[in-house]
Amino acid sequence: MLGCMRMDSVVGLLRDLVAIDSVNPSLVPGGAGEAAVAARIATALRAGGIAVELTDVAPGRPNVAGVIEGRAPGRALMLCGHTDTVGVEGMAAPFDPVMRDGRLYGRGSQDMKSGVAAMVDAAVRVARNGGLPRGRLVVAAVADEEHASAGAEALVAVHSADGAVVTEPTDLRVATAHKGFEWVEVETRGRAAHGSRPDDGRDAILDMGRVLGALEAVEARLEAGPTRPRLGRASLHASTIHGGQALSVYPDRCVLGVERRTLAGELSDVGLTEVERVLSGLAREDTDFAASARQLLTRPPHEIADDHPLCEELRQILRRRGLDDAPTGMSFWTDAAILGRAGTPAVLFGPIGAGLHGPDEYVEIDSVSICRDTLIELIRAFC
Numbered sequence: 001m002l003g004c005m006r007m008d009s010v011v012g013l014l015r016d017l018v019a020i021d022s023v024n025p026s027l028v029p030g031g032a033g034e035a036a037v038a039a040r041i042a043t044a045l046r047a048g049g050i051a052v053e054l055t056d057v058a059p060g061r062p063n064v065a066g067v068i069e070g071r072a073p074g075r076a077l078m079l080c081g082h083t084d085t086v087g088v089e090g091m092a093a094p095f096d097p098v099m100r101d102g103r104l105y106g107r108g109s110q111d112m113k114s115g116v117a118a119m120v121d122a123a124v125r126v127a128r129n130g131g132l133p134r135g136r137l138v139v140a141a142v143a144d145e146e147h148a149s150a151g152a153e154a155l156v157a158v159h160s161a162d163g164a165v166v167t168e169p170t171d172l173r174v175a176t177a178h179k180g181f182e183w184v185e186v187e188t189r190g191r192a193a194h195g196s197r198p199d200d201g202r203d204a205i206l207d208m209g210r211v212l213g214a215l216e217a218v219e220a221r222l223e224a225g226p227t228r229p230r231l232g233r234a235s236l237h238a239s240t241i242h243g244g245q246a247l248s249v250y251p252d253r254c255v256l257g258v259e260r261r262t263l264a265g266e267l268s269d270v271g272l273t274e275v276e277r278v279l280s281g282l283a284r285e286d287t288d289f290a291a292s293a294r295q296l297l298t299r300p301p302h303e304i305a306d307d308h309p310l311c312e313e314l315r316q317i318l319r320r321r322g323l324d325d326a327p328t329g330m331s332f333w334t335d336a337a338i339l340g341r342a343g344t345p346a347v348l349f350g351p352i353g354a355g356l357h358g359p360d361e362y363v364e365i366d367s368v369s370i371c372r373d374t375l376i377e378l379i380r381a382f383c
């Protein structure tokens with residue numbers, strides 16, 4: 001009977017983490033931030049006798065890291081997950097971790113408090129069951145992944161390892177690659193004038209229409225362009241647009257936000273270069289056309305070799321457990337790219353779920369325990 005069964009410690013921790021609001025305040029003004037959820041994680045790690053560091057990466061927004069030192073030299077393994085979530089628009093009870101039909105619902109249940117609970121519980125169980133014979137384990141729960149990755153940037157300045165597992169949700173698959181991205185802002189400049197005076201006005205919104213048409217052609221070229229195994233093709237899309245003051249006024253300004261998803265081998269400013277080429281082409285056709293572009297943010301794509309010892313150990317464990325060990329790629333960007341760029345090769349491995357960033361987010365509860373148990377085996381095999 002369910003009522004008589006003791007709940008797996010990882011599920012108890014996951015419920016606590018989902019119940020704590022940690023919406024990223026840089027994404028959603030007024031968001032709660034990571035302080036309370038980091039404190040809960042620190043408590044769990046300390047209860048396992050693990051030394052804990054809390055480091056603010058912005059005011060009131062801490063990373064939490066636990067370190068287990070082995071009794072003999074060996075390899076260092078890092079487990080890394082983010083504690084922030086996106087906003088909760090459209091959700092009736094985002095912080096109420098309802099368990100139904102083998103699933104646990106709530107904001108962050110899939111992305112990625114389940115992965116964080118799995119890695120924290122794995123470390124605690126290793127610490128309680130004889131500790132680490134050799135090597136070193138770093139468990140890092142970082143802030144701000146959903147915005148600018150201030151947490152991962154601060155983490156890699158202090159900690160490195162011979163390999164890392166980022167426990168983002170991969171449906172218990174080994175993910176070895178994901179795309180990068182670049183955000184570019186485009187501004188067209190017109191001349192404000194009364195709507196009845198076409199000779200005085202210049203329509204910045206219609207000018208942006210020309211830009212959009214040309215960007216559609218860029219996207220069509222990308223659609224027909226090269227692909228990468230496990231990732232598919234690069235892409236570009238228009239994300240946001242603002243312009244105009246009133247119906248009877250020629251708009252003097254229009255601002256477009258563009259996102260470019262990148263593949264390994266592409267430059268970090270490939271999107272800006274494509275947009276600038278579009279703008280200079282339009283300026284050649286019409287000397288009165290005035291526009292400029294700037295890069296807002298760029299994040300590298302990520303890859304780890306299939307024959308990296310970390311991938312091989314993890315795949316071996318999955319095979320022994322009868323799980324799919326074929327490497328895969330993820331569509332979304334993660335902090336693994338920041339770890340990899342800083343010299344810590346990272347693989348992605350996390351629980352099964354769906355609905356991330358949507359109103360019906362959930363994780364399959366059994367997969368969180370399996371993820372935790374797999375991580376324990378990996379810690380013992382790799383360190």
Ligand SMILES: [Zn+2]
Pocket residue numbers: 082111112145168
């Ligand atoms: Zn995530």
